[in-house]
Amino acid sequence: MKIRIGDELLTEHIRVRIRVDFRGESKTGRFFFGGKSKELVAETMREQQVALLRNVPLQGIIIEDIDLSLDIYTVSEENGRRHHDEVAYAPIILTLRVENIDDLLPFLVKPEFRKIEFLSPENISLHRLDMERLLFRLSQSFQQELRLLEQKYSR
DSSP states (O other): OEEEETTEEEEOOEEEEEEEEEEEOOBOOSTTSOOBOHHHHHHHHHHHHHHHHHHSOOTTEEEEEEEOOSOOEEEEEEOSSSOEEEEEEEEEEEEEEESSGGGGHHHHTSTTEEEEEEEEOSOOOOOHHHHHHHHHHHHHHHHHHHHHHHHHHOO
C-alpha cells in the first residue's frame, strides 16, 4: 500500500484487527456415550482453525497476534419453526499486517467473520484501478464461497 504524506510516497503495510467466531452445535453420540457439547465443538473448531493459521502461510498476510482470551458464549437461535436451538461460538481476534487491502478478502467472505478494525494507516486512498481490482476479487471470493457452500449442502 502506498501512502502519500506531503510530497513523499511511502510504502506501508495495513494493520487490521479481525474478529471471527467459530460455531459449535452439540452432537449426539451413538447409543449412550460419545456425544459432544456445543461448547466443546466450538472450542475444537477454534483450536483447529488456530492451528491452520499458525502453520499454513497466507500470501501477503503476516499474522502478528492471535488472541484466544475471549470466552465461549451461547446464543439461542430459531431454526425456522418454533424451535430454538442453543449454539455456542468460540471467538478469535486476529491482528494482521497485509500488503494490499484485497488480501483480506479470504477472511471477510467467511460466515465466521464478525468485525474488522483498521489500526493503521489512518487514511487510505485507492486509485480507480485498485478499487476495480478490489471489487473484482471480492466478487470472485464471494462466488467461490457460494460454490463451496452449495457443494457442502448438496451432499
